[in-house]
Amino acid sequence: MGVLRYSGRDELIPELPGRAEDPFVLPGDALAPAIADGPWVAPLADGPLAAHLTLPGSKSLTNRELVLAALADGPSTIRRPLHSRDTALMIEGLRNLGVGIVEVPGDGEFGPDLRITPGELLGSSIDGGLAGTVMRFLPIVAALALGPTSVDGDPYARKRPMNVTIEALRGLGVEVSDDGRGTMPFTVHGTGAVRGGELAIDASASSQFVSGLLLAAPRFAEGLTLRHTGERLPSLPHIRMTIACLAARGVTVEEPEPGVWVVAPQPIRAVDVTIEPDLSNAGPFLAAALLAGGTVTIGGWPAETTQVGDEFLRILPRLGATVTVDGDAVTVDGGAGVRAGGTVTATDIDLAIGGELAPTVATLLAFADGPSTVTGIGHLRGHETDRLAALAAELGRLGGEVVELDEGLEIHPRPLHGGAWEAYADHRMATSGALAGLVVPGVTVDDIGTTAKTLPEFPELWGRMLGRSAQGTHWESLPL
Numbered sequence: 001m002g003v004l005r006y007s008g009r010d011e012l013i014p015e016l017p018g019r020a021e022d023p024f025v026l027p028g029d030a031l032a033p034a035i036a037d038g039p040w041v042a043p044l045a046d047g048p049l050a051a052h053l054t055l056p057g058s059k060s061l062t063n064r065e066l067v068l069a070a071l072a073d074g075p076s077t078i079r080r081p082l083h084s085r086d087t088a089l090m091i092e093g094l095r096n097l098g099v100g101i102v103e104v105p106g107d108g109e110f111g112p113d114l115r116i117t118p119g120e121l122l123g124s125s126i127d128g129g130l131a132g133t134v135m136r137f138l139p140i141v142a143a144l145a146l147g148p149t150s151v152d153g154d155p156y157a158r159k160r161p162m163n164v165t166i167e168a169l170r171g172l173g174v175e176v177s178d179d180g181r182g183t184m185p186f187t188v189h190g191t192g193a194v195r196g197g198e199l200a201i202d203a204s205a206s207s208q209f210v211s212g213l214l215l216a217a218p219r220f221a222e223g224l225t226l227r228h229t230g231e232r233l234p235s236l237p238h239i240r241m242t243i244a245c246l247a248a249r250g251v252t253v254e255e256p257e258p259g260v261w262v263v264a265p266q267p268i269r270a271v272d273v274t275i276e277p278d279l280s281n282a283g284p285f286l287a288a289a290l291l292a293g294g295t296v297t298i299g300g301w302p303a304e305t306t307q308v309g310d311e312f313l314r315i316l317p318r319l320g321a322t323v324t325v326d327g328d329a330v331t332v333d334g335g336a337g338v339r340a341g342g343t344v345t346a347t348d349i350d351l352a353i354g355g356e357l358a359p360t361v362a363t364l365l366a367f368a369d370g371p372s373t374v375t376g377i378g379h380l381r382g383h384e385t386d387r388l389a390a391l392a393a394e395l396g397r398l399g400g401e402v403v404e405l406d407e408g409l410e411i412h413p414r415p416l417h418g419g420a421w422e423a424y425a426d427h428r429m430a431t432s433g434a435l436a437g438l439v440v441p442g443v444t445v446d447d448i449g450t451t452a453k454t455l456p457e458f459p460e461l462w463g464r465m466l467g468r469s470a471q472g473t474h475w476e477s478l479p480l
C-alpha cells in the first residue's frame with residue numbers, strides 16, 4: 001500500500017504553454033482512483049502519543065493563490081504550496097486555460113514551489129474533480145477567457161450545488177449553457193471579458209460562491225458589487241481569507257455592510273507568497289491526543305491566520321484537552337486518553353464558521369461523557385458527500401447513536417465496536433474513520449487514499465504520529 005503522488009511531483013515541469021494537449025499538464029486525475037489495495041486497517045494506538053509533526057500546505061490558501069497568481073499582472077512564485085489532488089486539478093484547469101505553471105525547487109518538506117506565469121486566457125475544459133474550490137473558482141476565471149470552457153467533475157461532484165455560480169455568471173452578462181439542474185456539467189461561453197457590476201446571490205449553500213466571484217472581480221470591466229441575500233452565510237473565515245489574499249496583492253475589498261462586498265476594477269499585483277500549513281488537516285492529528293492520550297505537537301503553526309482550522313485551539317479545550325502554544329508549535333495534551341479512563345467533554349457546538357472541522361469534532365464527541373450537538377452545518381449535505389448522513393451512518397455502524405438534525409447532528413455516545421467505515425470518497429470521512437480506529441479495535445476504512453484530495457501523506461503521517469513507519473498495523477496483535 002502506498003501513498004499516491006501525482007507524477008509531476010518530484011520533477012521539474014518544463015516551461016511550456018499550458019494547453020490541454022500539453023503532455024505536461026499535471027494529471028490531477030492520477031489521484032482520483034487513490035489507493036486501490038482494499039480496506040485500510042486503522043492503526044490502534046497502543047499507548048499515549050508523544051508526536052511531533054509538520055504538515056503540508058493549506059488547500060484553501062494554495063488554490064486561492066493559484067487563481068490570483070494566474071490573474072496577476074506578472075509572474076510570481078507560490079512557496080510551500082500544497083501538492084494534492086485538489087491543487088493538481090486547479091493547476092491543470094489553469095494550464096488548460098493558458099496559464100503557465102511550472103514546479104521550481106523550494107525549501108518545502110512536501111514538494112516543490114510553483115512558478116506561475118499569467119497568459120492569454122482561452123476557453124478549454126475544466127475537471128473540477130470533487131474540489132469545491134476548483135468547481136466554484138475556475139468557472140469565473142473561464143468567463144474571462146476567449147471561447148467556451150466545459151466544466152465537469154467526479155460523479156458525486158455532479159450533485160454539489162453549482163446553481164449560484166451559473167446564475168451569477170449570467171447576472172454578470174456571461175452566457176452559460178447547462179441542463180437547468182444547477183449542477184455540473186455546464187459550459188461557460190467566455191468572450192475574453194466580463195462586464196461585472198451589481199449582483200445579488202444567495203450563498204447560504206457555500207461561501208465558495210462568494211470567494212470565486214471576489215477572486216476574479218478586480219478583472220471585471222465594472223468591478224463587482226456583490227450582495228448576499230440568503231439568511232445564513234457559512235464559512236465566514238474562508239471569505240475573510242479570500243479578502244486577505246486579495247489585499248496581499250494590493251486589491252481592496254470594501255464591505256459597506258455585512259454581506260456586501262465591493263471590488264473596483266484594478267490590477268492584481270504579482271507577489272510571491274508562502275503557504276501556511278493546512279490547519280484543518282491538523283485537526284485529526286490534534287484530536288488523536290484526546291482519544292489516545294498523550295501529546296501531539298504540530299510545528300509551523302502561524303501566529304496569525306485566516307484559516308478556520310485555528311479554531312481547534314479553542315475547540316479542543318472545550319472537549320477536555322489542554323492546548324499550549326510555544327512559538328510556532330502547538331501542543332495538544334489529551335491526558336490519559338479514553339481507553340485509560342480519560343474523557344472527552346460533551347458539548348454543544350455551532351460550527352457554522354467552519355463546517356470542514358465538523359467530521360473531526362463529531363467523531364470526538366462520539367466518545368464524550370454525555371450527549372452533544374454540532375449545529376450550523378446544514379450545508380455539509382452539499383460537501384464532498386452528505387456529511388451529516390455519512391457521519392450518522394458510519395458512527396452508527398460502529399455502534400454509536402447519531403441523529404441527523406436539519407442543521408446538524410445530535411450525538412449520543414455508546415460503546416463502539418469495530419466495523420467497515422465507508423469514506424464516500426470524502427477525505428474528512430476517511431480521516432474520521434482513522435480517528436475512531438485509534439481507540440476502537442477493528443475499524444477499517446474502505447478508501448484511505450481519498451485523503452489525497454488535500455493530504456496525500458495522511459497514512460504516512462498518521463503512522464509517524466503513532467511512532468510507526470508503516471501506514472497500517474495489525475490491531476489484533478495490540479492490547480485492547
Ligand SMILES: O=C(O)C1=C[C@@H](OP(=O)(O)O)[C@@H](O)[C@H](O)C1
Nearest residue numbers: 060206207208234235238355356
Ligand atoms: O473556500 C474554501 O477554500 C472553502 C470554503 C468552505 O466551503 P463551504 O462554505 O462550502 O463550506 C470549506 O468548507 C471548504 O473546505 C473550503
Ligand SMILES: C=C(OP(=O)(O)O)C(=O)O
Nearest residue numbers: 130131132133356383384
Ligand atoms: C468541504 C471541503 O472541500 P471543498 O473545497 O471540496 O468544498 C472540505 O475540504 O472539507
